Amino acid sequence: MTNQKQVNELELKGENGKTIKLAVRQPVLGAPGMEISPLFSEFGMVAYDPGFASTASCESAITYLDGARGELLFRGYPIAQLAEHCSFLEVCFLLLHGELPNQAELEAFKRDLGREAVLEPSVRRVIESFPVESHPMAMLISAVAALAGVYHDSTDIHDPVARTRFANQAIAKMPIIAAAIHRHRTGQAIESPRSDLSYTQNFLHMTFGSPVADVSAQALDLLFVLHADHSQNASTSTVRLAGSSGTDPYAALAAGIASLWGPAHGGANEAVLRMLNEIGSADRIEHFVARAKDRNDPFRLMGFGHRVYKNYDPRAMIIRQMAHDLLQHLGSRDEPLFELAMQLESKALEDEYFVSHKLYPNVDFYSGVIYRALGIPVEMFTVMFAIARTVGWVTHWQEMIADPKLRIGRPRQLYIGAARREFVPLGQR
Ligand code: ACO
Numbered sequence: 001m002t003n004q005k006q007v008n009e010l011e012l013k014g015e016n017g018k019t020i021k022l023a024v025r026q027p028v029l030g031a032p033g034m035e036i037s038p039l040f041s042e043f044g045m046v047a048y049d050p051g052f053a054s055t056a057s058c059e060s061a062i063t064y065l066d067g068a069r070g071e072l073l074f075r076g077y078p079i080a081q082l083a084e085h086c087s088f089l090e091v092c093f094l095l096l097h098g099e100l101p102n103q104a105e106l107e108a109f110k111r112d113l114g115r116e117a118v119l120e121p122s123v124r125r126v127i128e129s130f131p132v133e134s135h136p137m138a139m140l141i142s143a144v145a146a147l148a149g150v151y152h153d154s155t156d157i158h159d160p161v162a163r164t165r166f167a168n169q170a171i172a173k174m175p176i177i178a179a180a181i182h183r184h185r186t187g188q189a190i191e192s193p194r195s196d197l198s199y200t201q202n203f204l205h206m207t208f209g210s211p212v213a214d215v216s217a218q219a220l221d222l223l224f225v226l227h228a229d230h231s232q233n234a235s236t237s238t239v240r241l242a243g244s245s246g247t248d249p250y251a252a253l254a255a256g257i258a259s260l261w262g263p264a265h266g267g268a269n270e271a272v273l274r275m276l277n278e279i280g281s282a283d284r285i286e287h288f289v290a291r292a293k294d295r296n297d298p299f300r301l302m303g304f305g306h307r308v309y310k311n312y313d314p315r316a317m318i319i320r321q322m323a324h325d326l327l328q329h330l331g332s333r334d335e336p337l338f339e340l341a342m343q344l345e346s347k348a349l350e351d352e353y354f355v356s357h358k359l360y361p362n363v364d365f366y367s368g369v370i371y372r373a374l375g376i377p378v379e380m381f382t383v384m385f386a387i388a389r390t391v392g393w394v395t396h397w398q399e400m401i402a403d404p405k406l407r408i409g410r411p412r413q414l415y416i417g418a419a420r421r422e423f424v425p426l427g428q429r
Contacts, residue, residue, distance in 0.1 A: 030064060
């Protein structure tokens with residue numbers, strides 16, 4: 001292991017009487033890791049860990065989060081500092097290259113992205129082949145898979161230059177595809193990107209076909225910063241697992257987007273808004289909080305809880321403040337919805353169930369309120385998340401492919417089906 005020192009050894013006695021020593025290593029930050037690979041070769045035993053509650057699937061130098069302290073670092077920098085001082089493209093550069101860019105590097109990065117900012121005709125046709133009422137995430141998965149059709153033959157994943165080109169392409173194309181999906185769903189002509197606009201201004205211009213207020217583009221830029229990466233979450237792990245077979249990187253990206261769609265992950269932002277609309281008014285909050293606590297009711301407070309954070313998600317804190325400022329600035333009709341969200345939050349946070357389960361608002365509790373104030377339709381919310389997370393996915397994919405220890409991801413299982421039995425021919429069953 002790199003950048004880690006061995007701090008201990010755990011001695012384990014197997015059922016076969018053998019004893020092995022498992023190394024325990026201390027990474028730069030976070031929980032020590034026990035190397036369990038010898039379990040199978042020495043004991044013929046596997047580790048069982050549903051949902052990967054205690055399993056590290058890889059080493060990574062990109063993002064660190066401390067769930068107990070509510071801390072999130074990108075390449076070592078606290079998220080609050082990046083959110084305050086950096087544009088989304090600076091954060092993209094940081095994630096991709098490990099260091100913040102200087103002015104010349106940032107300009108060169110923008111030019112690289114600008115060169116890739118086109119919508120391929122075949123991808124456009126894929127989008128336009130969908131019925132307009134189709135969910136935009138279904139369109140996005142297909143459009144990104146279609147990029148594999150365009151670039152598969154020219155992308156050598158073993159060539160670092162080709163990998164960088166893929167990363168830049170994906171970041172440049174995602175907002176163009178997302179805006180094209182919105183235009184198709186709303187029966188409007190697809191807008192071309194403009195090289196004179198910033199990344200988020202450009203996306204809003206292609207989406208709405210008209211100039212947008214600077215404050216809207218700035219709010220979106222900040223939301224993108226906050227969503228840019230989050231270590232080994234479900235969609236990133238999906239990109240890594242799919243990519244570990246050596247598949248086309250756009251195919252791996254499409255798999256990650258499919259994972260993001262689910263309501264337990266990126267689909268939560270859409271689900272939060274639907275939930276707030278269903279709650280409707282403050283007097284109904286108690287009823288919904290009671291439902292969330294009822295084991296016999298599948299209802300959960302969407303936008304609440306997180307596998308890793310057992311404290312306030314630092315991103316949610318920033319987004320709540322931003323929602324407040326933005327809605328005031330825009331004089332938005334969405335203020336009552338934001339009020340309702342804040343009341344729901346405070347009711348939940350003083351409830352014994354949420355306190356004892358350490359359930360706090362996550363990144364997507366308030367993001368939907370902002371997307372709506374910006375005029376983004378609710379079905380597009382998870383697409384917005386995908387635009388921002390693309391940099392995280394491609395950075396993790398690059399890190400994985402460049403790792404000399406890369407092996408195909410292939411979990412074991414505990415088989416619980418029928419034991420061996422004899423085949424019975426059709427006529428005798
Ligand atoms: N509302 C009510 N109870 C909850 C909630 C919630 N939102 N989240 C977790 N719990 C309860 C569970 O019922 C369980 O209770 P129990 O121990 O008494 O049975 C306990 O808290 C632990 O929950 P798990 O589901 O085991 O936690 P897990 O880490 O597997 O799930 C998840 C995390 C999926 C985020 C979950 O909290 C959830 O479904 N939240 C709502 C959806 C959501 O907001 N997802 C976005 C996550 S952030 C992101 O991906 C962008």
